[in-house]
Amino acid sequence: MSINLRTTSILTAGVLSHSVSYNAKFEPNGPIEISHSSCTMTVTVSFGNRFADAMGRSATSVELDNNASLLGLLLLVAGQLEDGSVSLLRDGQLASGTMVAVNDQLAIDPASTTLSDGDEVHILSAISGG
Structure with missing residues (x-):
């Protein structure tokens, strides 16, 4: 199973100043792998x-x-x-x-x-x- 989450911070005038995407992958009874990338x-x-x-x-x-x-x-x-x-x-x-x-x-x-x-x-x- 995989879960994706994107977080953002907004600056003035609606310009996006920071965005990070997190991905979590896991198998039942297995390890959880979490990665992130800057957008x-x-x-x-x-x-x-x-x-x-x-x-x-x-x-x-x-x-x-x-x-x-x-x-x-x-x-x-x-x-x-x-x-x-x-x-x-x-x-x-x-x-x-x-x-x-x-x-x-x-x-x-x-x-x-x-x-x-x-x-x-x-x-x-x-x-x-x-």
């Missing part, structure tokens, strides 16, 4: 210019559920901004003047961009000038 990944987030100032650091590592979208990560980051002078998202889309790259590729639609373990996410302000 999370770690991504590195770096902040450029005004976002680094608002976050109070230039980079951080974030643990997310394996199926997390870029939008989920951005919602989590938006909730951590230290001051209200920087806007990362508006109505579920990137705020005007904000650029996000995943592994050096510009991300156009955060909701449809799925992250993977070890990804590098860069959050930047668009640069303009004359």
Whole structure:
């Protein structure tokens, strides 16, 4: 017989921060084998210019559920901004003047961009000038 149990912990904005799956296998009158596996990944987030100032650091590592979208990560980051002078998202889309790259590729639609373990996410302000 086999029993599966999955436990989770939830962070702000509905982003899953930790998930573990436990499996128990046993035979009648036999030994019980219990195993577990982590269902999370770690991504590195770096902040450029005004976002680094608002976050109070230039980079951080974030643990997310394996199926997390870029939008989920951005919602989590938006909730951590230290001051209200920087806007990362508006109505579920990137705020005007904000650029996000995943592994050096510009991300156009955060909701449809799925992250993977070890990804590098860069959050930047668009640069303009004359």
